[in-house]
Amino acid sequence: MPAEPAATPVKARWRLLQERLQQRGERRLVLVEGERSQTVAWVRQVLAALPEPAGLWTGPSGECPAAHLVTVPPRRADQWLGQELSVVVWDGWQGNPPDGIAALSGTLRTGGLFFWLMPPLEHWPHFDDPDYARTGLDGRQAHPFAARLARILAADASVLRINPEHGDQVPFQDLPEPESPFTVQTTREQQVLVDRLVQCGLGRRRRPLVLTADRGRGKSAALGMAAAELLRQGRTRIVISAPLVDNVSTLFRHAREALGSELLHESDHELTTRSGGRMCFLPVRELLAQQPEAGVVMVDEAAAIAAPLLRQVLLGWPRVIFASTVHGYEGSGRGFAIRFRQVLDRETPHWQPVSLTAPVRWSDQDPLEPLISDLFLLAADSEPADVQASGKPSILVESWSPGTADESELAEAFGLLVNAHYRTTPSDLRQWMDAPGVVCWRARRGGHTVGVLWAAVEGGLDAGLAEQVTLGTRRPRGHMLPQSLASHSGFPEAASQCCLRVVRVAVSEGVRRLGVGQRLVEVAAEYAGNAQLDSLGTSFGGSPDLLAFWQSCGLDVVRVGLGREATSGEYPLQMLRGVSPAGQALQQRLKQRLTEHWQTLVPLAWVDMDARLLAALTCSLPAEVRLSGDDRRDLVSFAHGHRGFLLTLPVLGKLNQVPGVMDWLREQPDLPLWVAAVLRQQPWAHMQADRLCTGQRDGEDRLRALVRCLLEHPPEM
Structure with missing residues (x-):
């Protein structure tokens, strides 16, 4: 600030500070330290002097x-x-979920002030944060994550630290007035993007555009301006989707401003032009349920939406635009781009990537964005240039603790998790550093971290509590896998036994398929045995590739969730590898129980599961059924057209559990039809709608051909 306001009353100086920040295009974090009632009273006085x-x-x-x-x-x-x-x-005294702090910092416009009410920084490592109990972090004497935040804040000169006990000594910075005031305006880069978006919306079908940008780069504004231009150029229906309607308020505001007098009707979530064009908002699930006609569908905040839903949008409309934040607190846009790229390459190989780099909503000198990025490792990366070096890698696997790691090591390791799991958020970083019972290993190559495994010791509940967990009357925090297995399987010992759950495992792309992940899992299994634990387990959103990886590590599927996960959008798979005799016995009992229930549950619970995954899961279960002479006679009769499908369905179902049959079926082109008709027992009309067959006769003929081929070249039946 200039020298003359030094004697100005404190409240007026805060008003001048905010004005100067607005002129400079900057924002600030104001850390208000001290006893809570004093900090609230101090903020109340300052806010009284600021605009409203x-x-x-x-x-x-x-x-x-x-x-x-x-x-x-x-x-x-x-x-x-x-x-x-x-x-x-x-109000940090009410709890500090990291995702929330990061999210709200990104909403601040120029001149914005983020007041953070907390105890003095030196108390943070031992501060009993009320949010800890929600996530199972309470009970620890020290919190490395909070200590790390305190160190970063103390070292950052842009942070305004206020302690009301010290009176009116407010440490204002010297902020010279800029030569020209900062204004939010459309940049050249943004205008080029708008043109690209319009070209996509008017162009050829099945060429989706994927936009990624850091927050504040104007992507929502560009989407709004492009939507308005598309309506002008003849698109009569544009649908905007996002997790929540509030997520697209900026998009709709810019569309309204661009259309101006051309608007006939407007609301927070719908615009209609005088020429008959219409732009409306639908949450992604309603969009998929209603299947409205639309020339263009735009999905904002895409990293916060489960990948299976995004795939359905991709395939459901001819022209789709996805937008996501690169370093986001709602989920990593970089991880989203890496994971979703696989879907795009397979389904729409002519997709278009585009990005924005320059900030629009604030100056490139704004200190708040890099501060938040440092605090929560939003820009953590994991792809050092020399990881791709040729030659057989020499990799060291070692025990490692994120709570004691230096910043560069922590960022490199966390970057692996971000790239491997696109829904990784700042809260995951806190959980990784602070959760009790956490054990970690890393794989090193050439001075770089190329693999990490994060695990947690769970279970070990006493017999009485384990019984209550099984009955569903108790759910103690911090024992996700044992509790899930106990309550869903009905075996109390699943909660009383001790398990090492692998929370995350991630390997750098440059060394994948070299056994690094398997080595990390094997080290974790050895640790579980040496620590006299009963099993090694994991729980994840199911996919054929992940299932195959964990099977290669010696784990068996012991439970499949009945509903899709909110985070991944996939059905959760839980897998176990017994390391003690008791753990091995539990593993076998759980697997056998799942096998007994499988044929009944598939048509009721997993009718929309990916066919490849459902077949792989069926194949993973014990195949112990032997066909009788009567069964074989029915199969021959069906294969040659003498017996109906429904009458043969019970025997066809038995084939799924005959040794070798499901392995053989997984190699056949008509596997999806078999899964739908025999495993899921879907109506023919549904299979026709899913383009698995042209109708019942076609479907039955192809199933008969499958059975004929199977009988002529049987595995071992």
Whole structure:
């Protein structure tokens, strides 16, 4: 600030500071340290001197320090993605979920102030954060994640640290007035993007565009301007989708501004032009359920949407545009791009990648964005240049702790998780560093981390509590896999035994398929045995590739979830490898129980599971059925057209559990038809709609051909 305001009353100086930040295109974190009631009172006084545009308060509604602030629980902060605020007052005494802090910082416009109310920094490593209990982090004496945040904040000169106990000594920075005030305006890069979006929306079918950009780069504004131009150029129906309608408020605002007098009707989620064009919002699940006609579908905040849903959107409309934040707190856009690229390459190989790099909503000198990125490792990367070096790699696997790692090692390892799991968020970083019972290993090559395995010791509950878990009357935190197996299988010993659960495993792309992941898992299994644990296990959103990897590591499927995961959009698979005699016995009992229930559950629970995965799971179960002479006679009769499909269906179902048959079927082109007709027992009309057959006669003829071929060249039946 200039020298003359030094004697100005404190409240007026805060107003001048905000004005100067706005002129410079910058924002600031204001750390208000001290006893809670004093920090709330201090913020109340300062806010009274500031303008009253949009702002949030995350504390109790009855203690809101300004009437114009909207009260929002910390865990609901992600609902404000895509909106713009001038002030955020974060009451850290109510809990500090990292995703919420990162999300709300991204909503601040130029001149924005993020007030963070907390104890003094030196108390952070031992601060009993109220959010810890929700995630099983309570009970620890020290918290490495919080200690790391405190170190970074203390070292950053842009952070304004305030302690109300010290009176009016406010450490304002010297911020010279810029030669020309910062203004938010369309950049050349943004205009080029708008042109690309319009070309995509008017161009050839099945050439989707995938836009990735850091927050504040103007991607939502570009989508809105492009949507308006598409309506002008004749697209009569454009559908906008995102996790929440609030996520697209900026998009709709820019579309309204671009259309101006051409608008006939407008609301927060729908625009209609005088020429008859219409643009509306639908949440992604409603979009897929309603299947509306649309010339263009735009999906914003795509990294927050499960990949299977994105694939359905991709295949459901001729022209689709996906947009995602690169380093996002709702899920990593970089991980999204890496994982979703596989789907795009397979389904629409002519897809178009595009990105924005220059900030639009704030200056490139803004210190808040790099600070938040450092705090939560939003830009963590894992692909060092020399990892791709030729020659057989020499890889060292060693025990490692993220809580004691230096910044470069931590960023490199966390970057592996980000790239491998696109829904990785800052909360995962906290969980990794602070959760009790965590054990980790890393694989090193040439001075770089090329693989990480994060595991946690779970289970070991006493007999009484294990019985309550099995009955569903108790659910203690921090024992995800044992509790799930106990409550769904009905075996209390699944909760009383001790298990090492692999939470995440990730390997750098440059050394994949060289056995690095298997080596990490084997080291974890050895640790479980030496620690006298009963089993090694994992739980993940199912896919054929991941199932094959874990099977190669010696784990068996022991449970398949009945509903899709909210995070991955896939059915959860739980796998186990017994390392003690008791653990091995439990593994076999769980696997046998799943086998007994399989044929009944498939048509009821997994009717929309990927056919390749369903076949692989069926193949993984014990195949112990032997066909009788009567069974063989029925199969021959069906194969040659003398017996109907329904009458033969019970015998066809038995074939799935005959040794070698499912392995053989997985190699046949008509596997999806077999899965739908025999395993899932779907109606012929559904199979016809899914283009598995042209009708019942065609489907039955192809199944008969399969059975004929099987009988002529049987595996071992």
